[in-house]
Amino acid sequence: EAGVVQSPRYKIIEKKQPVAFWCNPISGHNTLYWYRQNLGQGPELLIRYENEEAVDDSQLPKDRFSAERLKGVDSTLKIQPAELGDSAVYLCASSPGTGGREQYFGPGTRLTVT
């Protein structure tokens, strides 16, 4: 069984440029999460989807971040425009459901904004 797939693995952009990350969850997993992990910190939830519905986006900086999961499968996270402070690892995870179900993480995308 394939794991959670993310691309790109690494991205370097200049500030004020847009950037997008893509995630394909494990087949059959209804729940998809986007996390941001700053250096030396634990991941922080940005947004959680149940199928195509964003059920928790309270920590998503909506002025510059957007996400979509149109068909309830793969998802895209976008930053426009990027700022220096957005440099971090962006992790996608999926789960077969909620209620304490195990989350499976992708390899992450390491973003560097210069």
Added chain:
Amino acid sequence: KNEVEQSPQNLTAQEGEFITINCSYSVGISALHWLQQHPGGGIVSLFMLSSGKKKHGRLIATINIQEKHSSLHITASHPRDSAVYICAAHHNTDKLIFGTGTRLQVFP
């Protein structure tokens, strides 16, 4: 104060040593996860437990619900165990609350 705290923050060991990483949490949880993160950034789930003890190979995880404490043990540590180990509490509201991680280095 973080809702999930780990100790130590950094840990070095010689190959073969027995290692313990501790996690304390202050929120109500339905489960607790132990995760491993290598320098490339990807996270691997090691254990998810809600009571008692689980063992997988050289790794053992325990949890005491009453004391709100969990430990991850590595027996006969090896340099390939070098990684960041993260404790994450599955909050009753269905959120994962992460500790800041323990950076482990095992030297040959």
